[in-house]
Amino acid sequence: MTTSDLDQTLHELAAFFAGRGVSAWLVGGAARDMARGVAPADIDLAVDGDGIGLSRDLAEHLGGTFVPLDGENSTGRVVLPARVSAPALVIDVARLRAPSIEGDLRLRDFTVNAIAIPLAEPWPDSRLLPPASWIDPTGGLADLRAGVLRAGGPASMADDPLRILRAARMGAALGLRATPELAGQIRAAAPGLARVSAERVRDELLKLLDCPSSAPWLRYLDACGALTTVLPELEPARDCAQPRVHFLPVLAHMLETVASLEWVLRGLGGVWAADERPEALPAAVRAHPGLPRGLPYAERYAALMGEARGGGRRRAALLKLATLIHDNAKPQTKQTHPDGKISFYNHQEIGSDVAAELCRRLRLSRRDASYVAMVVREHMRPGQLRAGEVITRRAVARLFRDLGDAGPDVLLHELADHMAVRGPQLRPDHWAEHLRWVGEMLDTCWGQPEERRAPLLRGTDLIDTLGLTPGPQVGAMLRAIAEAQAAGEIASRDEALALARGMLE
Structure with a gap:
């Protein structure tokens, strides 16, 4: 929302409440953002009246939608659709929780959220609000500046x-x-x-x-x-030691992997850019400040990680959740062998089950829970593929086939995991080679023209042409055809049908 849009909206709101003899204040995140010189995305209001009734009347007055939020605290919401002159807007209206606005502010969570601006008519230019306009009983403005x-x-x-x-x-x-x-x-x-x-x-x-x-x-x-x-599932990982190639125990390693992933994402700029304070840098970057972080297909990654999910969150948030818990099953799978070596056999499979249950407990949607569990289950596959002496196109095709649209995400996780494992011992030349390898892997999916990625056949084609009945056999043929197509072994409908006939024979 621009400043002019904001001022126009606040002018309308001030006139609305003044016409009903109600005192209203801009509070919470909206007042805090204005104190920071940022136009708020949404508006929070405190009123000395019935928040539910006033928000219902305000929705009718502005042509918006009324949503009751909290009957006990008399809080309602007005959702305004996007207009030619202004974007969509959410306005929350809440009754004071104390006899005065100062008392209400003292009940708020943090001092930087405990500031208010009276919604006066006529509303002035937001950029020229005099200091006397602010109500700040807890010193939130000073804390915000500091x-x-x-x-x-x-x-x-x-x-x-x-x-x-x-x-x-x-x-x-x-x-x-x-x-x-x-x-x-x-x-x-x-x-x-x-x-x-x-x-x-x-x-x-x-x-x-x-x-x-x-x-x-x-x-x-x-x-x-x-x-x-x-996340109680992580507590056993706190003191779980790892092989010498790791420089951290399991829980600290998972936190370090999140830090590494965020450092890579911040290299994309845009919405991911942030002030990189020393505490936000992974250990490998502190040890090697000149490490490159230019992701292959950076624009595609930025769009993918910015994909909107439920609740207004981005796909990156779910990838970070999977990263935070990716080694959760190492403590229960840890084995110390007679020669002193440590292994965590099958920890990714068991960890995926734990992740699925964790997501159910947090009430994530089935789609989001499935995504998190898949990243945990498959997080070692790229590394295992990279460790092989020969990487065939068919093996790469099988990887992306199994991972679906989460393939690039798992590659990104593996990159961050590698950085977090090595930490200060990371070799810059190995890191640069790893980035190049990720680019080669992505060439097989993102680097192909659309016609090369479109399915050569559909299930109905196999059923109609070969006289098959719907069932697992058709699914197996489609997977084999997709794998061969991705590996560059077939490129036409006729070749796909020939492969299917060969499977029947």
């Missing part, structure tokens, strides 16, 4: 333990640093996260993972005892 994240009060985390995850998300999204006392408040309130609904935990966790630099805050949550309260 880049500090401070709880709204000593009981803020205990009042709603979900605020623990929100603290990490806000810190990551706004580039804030936590005050020393916040860690103690989070540590004391962390056990309460186990009682928060799965849906609320899921949404905040994925919002955090959707940020360009979530890894430092994942580590912060772990240091405060909150990460494995939310």
Whole structure:
């Protein structure tokens, strides 16, 4: 939303509430964004009246849709469709939770969210708001200028333990640093996260993972005892030692892999760009500052990782979730052999089952849960393929056939995993070769023209031409044809039919 769009909307809102004799204030993220000089994407309002009734009337007045949010706290939502002069907009209207706006602000989660601007008529230019316009009882404006994240009060985390995850998300999204006392408040309130609904935990966790630099805050949550309260499946990995090729135990390695993945993604720029503070850099990059990170097919990767999923989150957030838990089954599969070698046989298969159950507990959609479980299950396949002496086109085709549209994602994970395994011992020449290898792999799917990737035959073609009946046999033929096509062994409908006939014989 541009500043002019914002001011026009606020002018309309101010006139609406003034006409009903209701005091209203711009609060929460909207006021915080304006204090940062950023036009907010959505608008949060506090009113000294019935939030449900007022939002219903406002929706009718503006031609939007009314959505009741919280009857107990009298909160309603107005969803405005995109217009010629303005984009789509969400306006939340909530009744004051205290007798005054100052009292309401003191009940909020963080000081940077506890600032307000009276919605006065006529509404001035947002860029010229005088300092006296701001209501700031907890010092949120000073904290925002200093880049500090401070709880709204000593009981803020205990009042709603979900605020623990929100603290990490806000810190990551706004580039804030936590005050020393916040860690103690989070540590004391962390056990309460186990009682928060799965849906609320899921949404905040994925919002955090959707940020360009979530890894430092994942580590912060772990240091405060909150990460494995939310994801208890990871606790056994904390002290699980690994072979000498790894420089970290399992849990720290998974966190390092997220940091490595984010570093690669930030190289794409755009929505992934972020201020790279030292704590956000993986150990390999700190040891070798000149490492290249130009991803092959960068534009395709940017579009893929930015793909919208449910809840407004991007595909990258789900890949990071899979990365965060990818080695979860190493502790239960660990074997130390007589010669001292350590193995984790079948940890990816068992870990995929654990990941699927974790996703069900967090109430992820079936589609998203299947994606996360697949990345965990297949995360070793590219590395195993790369370790082979000879890589055939058919083996590459089989890999992408089995992984479906998640093939490029698994390659990206394997790249980050490799960096996180080696850490400071990463050899820059090996890293550059790895990037080149990823490009060669992607050439087989993204580098082919559309006509080379379109199926040569469909199931109905086999049924009609060869007189087959629907069933597993048809599926097996289609997979074989697709594999041969991807390997460059066949290129026409007639050749595909010949292969199918050969399979029948």
